[in-house]
Amino acid sequence: MENGTCIGIFDSGYGGLTILEGIRQHMPEYDYIYLGDNARAPYGTRSFDVVYEFTLQAVKKLFEMGCPLVILGCNTASAKALRSIQQKYLPQYAPDRRVLGVIRPTAEVVGELSHTKHIGVLATEGTIKSQSYNLEIEKLHPGSTIVGQACPMWVPLVENNEFDKPGADYFVKDSLDKLMAQDPLIDTIILGCTHYPLLLNKIHQYLPQGVQVIPQGQYIATSLEDYLRRHPEMDERLTRGGTCQYLTTESATKFRESASLFLHEEVDVQHITLN
Numbered sequence: 001m002e003n004g005t006c007i008g009i010f011d012s013g014y015g016g017l018t019i020l021e022g023i024r025q026h027m028p029e030y031d032y033i034y035l036g037d038n039a040r041a042p043y044g045t046r047s048f049d050v051v052y053e054f055t056l057q058a059v060k061k062l063f064e065m066g067c068p069l070v071i072l073g074c075n076t077a078s079a080k081a082l083r084s085i086q087q088k089y090l091p092q093y094a095p096d097r098r099v100l101g102v103i104r105p106t107a108e109v110v111g112e113l114s115h116t117k118h119i120g121v122l123a124t125e126g127t128i129k130s131q132s133y134n135l136e137i138e139k140l141h142p143g144s145t146i147v148g149q150a151c152p153m154w155v156p157l158v159e160n161n162e163f164d165k166p167g168a169d170y171f172v173k174d175s176l177d178k179l180m181a182q183d184p185l186i187d188t189i190i191l192g193c194t195h196y197p198l199l200l201n202k203i204h205q206y207l208p209q210g211v212q213v214i215p216q217g218q219y220i221a222t223s224l225e226d227y228l229r230r231h232p233e234m235d236e237r238l239t240r241g242g243t244c245q246y247l248t249t250e251s252a253t254k255f256r257e258s259a260s261l262f263l264h265e266e267v268d269v270q271h272i273t274l275n
């Protein structure tokens with residue numbers, strides 16, 4: 001594939017594949033490059049500075065490969081690095097490129113989906129501590145009550161292919177119980193981490209009746225489509241060959257094996273280094 005005009009999608013690891021899948025189902029005609037920083041994942045417990053540094057390295061790599069538009073398909077990177085990249089890096093070094101995240105599009109839809117306006121967020125420790133969802137939702141839907149619960153075991157369960165095994169039940173129930181104990185009026189829960197959709201079967205099993213859960217992929221896709229409609233100058237730069245190239249900082253063989261859990265198909269992968 002000729003590099004130059006793909007949409008870049010970045011994640012700390014495999015989780016962003018759930019975002020890529022949502023986007024590709026909705027907009028299969030575009031060309032994509034997926035970059036997973038698997039060798040340095042998880043990002044969830046890393047500091048702001050480190051997440052910013054790693055995310056910027058990945059964004060620069062995708063720019064180098066010619067992507068004019070990069071989606072941070074990772075909540076932790078969106079929470080800790082997006083604002084600085086948009087406000088400090090892009091204006092000076094890449095004024096014709098754009099970087100978008102996954103938190104705002106999710107926050108936009110949740111207000112329409114919740115009736116009680118009591119919203120729960122399940123995410124990594126980093127995303128919860130950043131308060132990014134609280135800030136965005138309060139800005140967009142004033143009067144909402146938002147509570148968050150970090151689920152430190154959920155990413156390792158997915159990464160280690162334990163997400164559909166009996167051992168996962170304890171951790172799924174435990175985190176859901178802790179979230180609902182904070183606010184029993186919650187009627188809508190955001191899955192604010194890209195790995196969590198793989199735990200959906202178990203989440204539904206332990207979810208209290210009448211509570212709905214929002215995976216992000218489909219909403220990021222419709223938000224991206226809307227962005228491209230409002231920015232035809234960007235849309236015109238993107239090629240439409242229906243291809244997807246995969247890059248990882250881990251071994252290509254390891255990525256290929258684990259990616260099949262998320263994508264249910266074999267993928268062609270290339271190893272890269274970030275610095």
Ligand code: DGL
Pocket residue numbers: 011012013015016041042043044045073074075076077124127155192193194195
């Ligand atoms: N992809 C990250 C997120 O959505 C979760 C994995 C990690 O901690 O790196 O927050």
